[in-house]
Amino acid sequence: MKIHHIISDRWSPVAFSGKPVEQEKLDALFEAARWAPSSFNAQPWKFMVAPKGGNLYPVLFELLFDTNKQWAITAPVLALSMAEMVPPGRIKENRFAFHDTGMAVANLLAQATASGLMVHQMGGYDAEGAKKVLNLPVRYEPAAMIAIGYKGDPSELPSEIASREKNVRTRLPLSEFVFTRKFSD
Ligand SMILES: Cc1cc2nc3c(=O)[nH]c(=O)nc-3n(C[C@H](O)[C@H](O)[C@H](O)COP(=O)(O)O)c2cc1C
Structure with a gap:
């Protein structure tokens, strides 16, 4: 069975256009993130959001490794997701904080695709x-x-970076990560 196009249409580009992201569409990304499920509804995600031209953009940009700076300079918005690892007033770590933050980002990705926007995450x-x-x-x-x-x-980027958009996208087969009898490594 084919998966929904909101998932299959998404991919990570290296070339963004100079067109700014409309505030309404940008807000909708975080509204989508807001509705992600989370353990105990703790909603441990936070986001710094930096449209190009604002004071925060160069701060986030300077944190990038050079390999990412080369193409991320084209992005009109940079954001940083953060996880609240220990809930307020608690001592024990929320071991789902990263998981749930990733869920919020997955919602953001789906909303982006639905809005004609593209997203490229960076570690x-x-x-x-x-x-x-x-x-x-x-x-x-x-x-x-x-x-x-x-x-x-992409032709506005150095060719070795631009060519990344032509790479064939691959994934492991289900047989390597979905098990119905016993775990296999
Ligand atoms: C947490 C995370 C960190 C990533 N770090 C980088 C990165 O530093 N630089 C980069 O170019 N891509 C990075 N990527 C993008 C992945 O390489 C990309 O998602 C993966 O190759 C699959 O390609 P696709 O997104 O087009 O399906 C990262 C993705 C995720 C989710």
Whole structure:
């Protein structure tokens, strides 16, 4: 059976167009994130959101590793997802905090695809630096940097970066991660 196009249409581009993301569409991404399920409805996600031209954009951009800076410079919006690892007033860690933050980002991705927007997440950034420059309380952990925008023209990027958009997208077969009898590694 074919999966829904909201899932199959999504992919991570390296070229974004200069077209800014409309505020309404940007807000809808986080509204979608807001409705994600979470353990005990703790909603442990937080997002820093930085449209290009604002004060926060260069702060987030500077945290990126150079390999990501090369293409992420084209993104009209950068965001950083963060997980609240320890709920307010508690000592024990919420072991689902990262899981739930990823769920919120998955909702954001679906809304982006539905709005004609594209998203490329990045783990290649200085997470310790993010904690410092954003003054994050210790119970927060930065998760993924997120580039958001409309599809751009890859020919405006160096060819070795642009060519990444031509790479064949692959995934493991279900047989490697779905088990009905016993676990297999
Ligand atoms: C948590 C996370 C971290 C990632 N880090 C990077 C990164 O630092 N640089 C990059 O170019 N892509 C990064 N990616 C994008 C993945 O490489 C990409 O999602 C994967 O290859 C599958 O391709 P697709 O998104 O087009 O389906 C990251 C994705 C996720 C979810």
